[in-house]
């Protein structure tokens with residue numbers, strides 16, 4: 603078990619920010635945390651990292667309570683850039699972490715090369731752009747090669763080139779056996795790195811796997827829509843919409859082959875077809891509405 607979050611609740615005064623949040627990460631992979639501004643994403647990540655105390659609930663990291671003093675060695679938490687010191691260099695920041703984590707200079711340089719910060723480590727953070735700060739934070743998070751990596755908005759402020767680099771890095775880390783929990787507002791990027799999404803709504807979690815078959819639709823254009831409707835119903839394949847010659851079907855567990863066979867068996871010709879997989883943004887709109895999607 604990489605991470606277990608069990609019954610976490612947190613209020614600030616009368617405001618119920620998190621209500622009985624429970625989820626686990628059992629194996630290496632990427633899990634995204636999504637919700638509108640102020641929905642409690644940072645509060646939840648801060649609680650997991652033991653920076654904020656919950657009112658109720660337990661967090662265990664790699665099988666041990668997150669409150670144990672040396673737990674900071676086991677996982678990394680990338681917060682926003684307010685944790686950086688403007689008057690120190692990037693190297694100073696990494697040296698501090700290396701001292702605490704008992705790492706050496708080679709570890710620092712390897713992480714800096716990997717993330718692309720090596721060229722400006724000797725500059726003071728006050729001279730960094732938003733994207734450079736973001737990359738330094740990421741270097742600080744990966745330098746100890748953690749098994750569990752928690753990232754709060756890792757793509758903030760990155761230009762497309764660096765966003766692609768970070769995306770590839772996340773996918774590489776996953777392949778190397780890292781479990782990653784990240785919050786992000788960039789739903790298109792989430793679709794590119796994972797289908798596992800936790801949506802935070804009104805203090806409660808909705809766990810979704812966006813790559814499941816319920817998120818997959820086929821839009822078929824057929825020569826005889828009435829006969830096709832009957833054939834698909836008989837085959838137990840649900841039709842969610844019918845407009846003229848176009849049928850939208852959700853085959854569920856049924857394969858696309860079965861769908862074609864059901865039609866072909868009755869001599870119905872499929873003139874055109876399109877596969878549509880709903881992503882994080884579609885699901886976000888359905889849960890939070892159009893307004894929230896513009897946040």
Ligand SMILES: Nc1ncnc2c1ncn2[C@@H]1O[C@H](COP(=O)(O)OP(=O)(O)OP(=O)(O)O)[C@@H](O)[C@H]1O
Pocket residue numbers: 614619637638639640641642643644645646
């Ligand atoms: N220390 C605190 N004291 C009082 N209220 C707080 C505190 N920290 C957070 N809150 C409130 O809790 C709610 C959730 O805040 P949080 O920062 O966790 O949201 P978020 O989902 O990370 O938002 P964003 O996407 O804008 O970063 C907000 O209404 C915020 O005002």
